[in-house]
Amino acid sequence: MQAVVCHGPEDYRLEEVPRPVLPEGGALVRTEAVGICASDLKCYHGAAKFWGDEHRPAWAERGRIPGHELTGEVVEISDEAAQRWGVAVGDRVVSEQIVPDWNCRYCLRGAYHMCATHDMYGFRTYDGGMAEFIALPAKALVHKISKELPPAHAAFAEPLSCALHAVERADIQFADVVVVAGCGPIGLGMIAGARAKGAAHVVALDAVPSKLDLARRSGADTVLNITTDDIYSVVRGLTDGYGADVYLEGTGHPSAVKQGLTLLRKLGTYVEYGVFGSEASADWSIISDDKELDVRGAHLGPHTWPKAISLLESGVLPMDDICSHQLPLSKFQDGLDMVADGTRSVKVSLIPDSSFTG
Numbered sequence: 001m002q003a004v005v006c007h008g009p010e011d012y013r014l015e016e017v018p019r020p021v022l023p024e025g026g027a028l029v030r031t032e033a034v035g036i037c038a039s040d041l042k043c044y045h046g047a048a049k050f051w052g053d054e055h056r057p058a059w060a061e062r063g064r065i066p067g068h069e070l071t072g073e074v075v076e077i078s079d080e081a082a083q084r085w086g087v088a089v090g091d092r093v094v095s096e097q098i099v100p101d102w103n104c105r106y107c108l109r110g111a112y113h114m115c116a117t118h119d120m121y122g123f124r125t126y127d128g129g130m131a132e133f134i135a136l137p138a139k140a141l142v143h144k145i146s147k148e149l150p151p152a153h154a155a156f157a158e159p160l161s162c163a164l165h166a167v168e169r170a171d172i173q174f175a176d177v178v179v180v181a182g183c184g185p186i187g188l189g190m191i192a193g194a195r196a197k198g199a200a201h202v203v204a205l206d207a208v209p210s211k212l213d214l215a216r217r218s219g220a221d222t223v224l225n226i227t228t229d230d231i232y233s234v235v236r237g238l239t240d241g242y243g244a245d246v247y248l249e250g251t252g253h254p255s256a257v258k259q260g261l262t263l264l265r266k267l268g269t270y271v272e273y274g275v276f277g278s279e280a281s282a283d284w285s286i287i288s289d290d291k292e293l294d295v296r297g298a299h300l301g302p303h304t305w306p307k308a309i310s311l312l313e314s315g316v317l318p319m320d321d322i323c324s325h326q327l328p329l330s331k332f333q334d335g336l337d338m339v340a341d342g343t344r345s346v347k348v349s350l351i352p353d354s355s356f357t358g
Contacts, residue, residue: 002353003065003131004332009046012066014330020127025138027077027085029093032355033151033326034129035069035158036339036348038184038252039275043123044336047277050123059124066122067350068097070129071145071154078138085142094157094309096141098300099126112141113165113302129155130329132352143305146313152323152349153312156185159347160308161301163189163250166273169298170246172197179203179235179244179263180220182251183211185322185347186273188218189308190248192317195219199246201238205231205259208343217318226259235263242266249273254280261286261293269294323347328356 001019006012022028043050043060052058071094074087087093097120100107104116122128126137136142145154163186172178178199180190183206194202195218203222204215212223222238224231235244243265249256252274260270261282270293287293301308311317324346327335335348 020135029072065127067128067130166298167193176245186250
């Protein structure tokens, strides 16, 4: 089959590789679409988070097929998997990006998304969806999703679930003014999630006007261009001078960290979801002595996939515009470059050449 194979930073190649076989207790899926994530891009460019540095070993593996935002049709499935996941041959499915070991202290306590082994499609141990077929192992978490959705929309279940988890980490209250930094796929999901949680006012920040338009259509009350608007004055004006109650960071840009700490009120909540390609620094006295902030991380999308799927199937999000570009798998390099540009696309997805219709 045709697949993209990672041979190291900035060395991804389209190759012919053996088609996977049905794994014991799992399923074989014909890939319909796979999204390109910001973390895919940072891995491609060699970020230390993936390839290690003087303080940590490499986590990503060479020879692996990338892609964790995947959807496809079940073509073979074991009896055990059919019963466990409630799916059958012919169903369209999505699979959570992590394949937990189910034995470590985190898995045993319900925090499977923080699994100590931390095997993920496309990065380590399990091949991902940038291929014509993918094997879903017995340990995977698999969900059925409507075949009425365009494939690229179905694959968006992964970033949307992540965004919803970040929103849950924020513990949003009804009176809160929530600021979302970045109106890419994660940020747009955060906006929709904050609106669903009943936030009093949702503010979206970005530098690209078309993305700010999408933010408004996804539920933002106020949209601000960080290059032309006085975002600090506007947020103070919305909050009687206090500052935002919640700041959700979804850009992975170091400058967004200081921005968030400045925008928040005393006793506010900062949630970091962005994947950084380089270290970010800030004056930590803002967190402690100045404001006594709650600073929380968010990782993956535990327990939020059913809600993400429900939102996609409801049609409330402008998915045709969020899923802005679909390219054949053979054009994967164009897709990576488009995501890296940051201004020409929102969500870029790859479709196997055999299924691509233009």
